[in-house]
Amino acid sequence: MSAQNRDEVLAEAVGLRTRGEAERARELLVALADRCPDDSEVAYQTAWTHDTLGREAEAVPYYVRALAGTDLPDEDRRGAHVGLGSTFRVLGRYEEAVETLRAGVAEFPDDGALRTFLAMALFNTGCHDEAMRLLLELLATTSDDPYVRSYRRAIGHYAKDLREVVADGP
Template sequence: MTPHQDRESLLAEAVALRTADRTEEARQRLLALAGRFPEDAEIAYQTAWAHDRLGLEAEAVPYYERALAGQLTAADRRGALLGLGSTFRVLGRYEVAVRTLRSGTAEFPADGALKTFLAMALFNVGEHHEPMQLLLALLVDSSDDEGVQQYRAAIAYYAKDLTEMV
């Protein structure tokens, strides 16, 4: 087995363990892989994710940063930006969370999860207007709720500026 095949199979096993809620086992395997392949962005991302799932947010940060410095698929990059921004928020590093999540929404403007986490981080730094705009626009764009759909135009209008009165 070549080193690449070995990496692929070991990574697949670790991801399968995490998916099966055997996260601590997955974390241990991913830490070993990250030690063997320190420049591998995908391994770093999976290692960060395992730490996050275990509530080890501070330990996840350097792995997210390593992942984002490397080459990731678009889906993994989106996940890493969301994970890192959310992790910074959980750690009380709100301004860094806002910057990270803004970067994510700039790169992935259609992603509702990034917008939602950005709204939460903005709230944490004392912003209220922009988070409401983000969440109301997201609600209009994604809700199947009959009442929301009935008032879709009004909600969309007010999402632009809640202080405006007609």
């Protein structure tokens, strides 16, 4: 398949998905992914389209393929980490969700969406303290709410250990 033909089919499929014709987009992308098995971008778009259709289990191998490649642009890699991690979580594969999302956070430490989805997956694995810490740190560092901002320092402090108590009682 020529690069031009690949680009045309990919653009058509993304356009179809954008216009709400995800099933038709999925058909084009699955065929394209079969013809271009090492193409990370095609794999990512195919995974995303499966997710759009609620076909999470079918999205997984495409997300894995997309992340295995080295040619996926950073923005799409972020999306693939969130997509795969979230998909694992929805499927009840919580440990795999945590592993995927931790890898995403390691690669993109400033990505608040990755940290949020990691917190949800951590919650599902029973790691409530770490999940809460992640969310409080994210809230303290990114909130535009003036009241949250006024307590940013305290929220950041307590995020480290919500169980901290001061022993100066009567």
